[in-house]
Amino acid sequence: MKRLLWIGCLSYFLIGLAHVVLGSVLPVMLGHYGREYSEGGMLIFTQFAGFLAGVLGSPWLSRRFGKRSGLLIAAGLLTTAELLYTLLPPWEWMYVIAVAAGFGFGMIEAVIGTIIIAAIRDNTAVAMSRLEVFFGLGAMVMPMIASGFIAQEWWRFSFFVVSLFSFVTLLFWSKSSFGEADAALDAKGPAAAASGAGQAGASAFPYRGGALGILALFIVFFFLYVGTEMSLANFMPAILIERLDMTEDTAALSITCFWIAMSVGRLFAGGVAEKIHYRVYVLVSCLFTLALLAVFPFAGQVWSALAVIMLLGLFMSGLFSIALVFASKLLAGSEESTPSILIASGGVGGAILPLVTGWGLDRWGASQATWLFTAFAAGLAVISLIAFQLQGRPVGAERGARRGEHGKSS
Secondary structure, eight states, rough: OOHHHHHHHHHHHHHHHHHHHHHHHHHHHHHHTTOHHHHHHHHHHHHHHHHHHHHHHHHHHHHHHOOOHHHHHHHHHHHHHHHHHHOOOHHHHHHHHHHHHHHHHHHHHHHHHHHHHHHHOHHHHHOOOOHHHHHHHHHHHHHHHHHHHHHTTTTTTTHHHHHHHHHHHHHHHHHHOTTTTTHHOOOHHHHHHHHHHHHSSOSSOOOOOOHHHHHHHHHHHHHHHHHHHHHHHHHHHHHHHHHHHHHHHHHHHHHEEEEEHHHHHHHHHHHHHHHHHHHHHHHHHHHHHHHHHHHHGOOHHHHHHHHHHHHHHHHTTTTTHHHHHHHHHTTOOTTHHHHHHHHHHHHHHHHHHHHHHHHHHHOOHHHHHHHHHHHHHHHHHHHHHHHHSSSSSSSSSSTTTTTTTTTTGG
16 A cells, blocks of 8 residues: 555656646747747646546546556556657647646546545545645646756756656556555456445446535535635735735745645645544634635735735645545545546636636735635635534445444544
């Protein structure tokens, strides 16, 4: 299991690289092709569409080919797409490559999440938090690598770095043995779902009655959470410049502080969640996030604004991974499909809510638009309170699923 977890961490590091590489070199790429920022935005959106398709398609591909083969397909697709990026083909082909790249790392993220949640029964939150740490490391390292390449006018090789890491990841998944987990990784058809979830007869959409309502609740939760996180990451510097007259370099530092706090928080989030229970962790984190975002509009000094931002990073750091584990445990028997659905809903929120935030900044200005963050956080707090009120036992996606295995999963 340790080998499985560490190769999963390598895969999440790769996902972090792939998520940000296009944005890291986008200005110089647009200059090379003589394109406008609107066309660059369309390229990023196209890659997001591929990501969403990869996440949503991962359960079907896993059932048809097995999880390991699905990962090899996704890693091979990502390796090829990033290599083609490096070759700088005609602009029209870049949209096709973007779909392929997004599909590749979207499927990898969804399948790895499914594998870890299904295979690691003890301290699942710790394992997921470790994955998120490596995702954050990849997202932080890639801009630095790209910056060095841009300075040497070798910016296209930023894509080659991702392609190389993707190929190495493909080799690890193809050559490694994981003991008892091999059967689950290589199973196909209904057996793949049964081995992943620990029971037979799992269906492609195994949600009925109350389980469907809980799934809908968490879909909204992930939509709001990822959308809030992406809005903060994209618009925080602009808000600070307008509200506090910060210089651009100091405002950019605010995002660095946010991600550093997120990475540090993720080191401890899993252990804390296992000790105080998942539902308590999610509720407390959402309440503190709401309080901090309600205070943020009144932070009139640079030091106070940065303090709020760093505290936000700490309290938001584990929400994605712990809520993913919480939902999967609560919906016992649906571990094959729940992570993919929730990751996809988060991706949709990450695309839509920043658009809402940008519209709010244009219409109302920074001082008023920051209350949008408070509204998003209020939605998270309400949903986490409802989830907290659910009974400690898992609500099986299929009746009769593993009663008595709730323990810390509540």
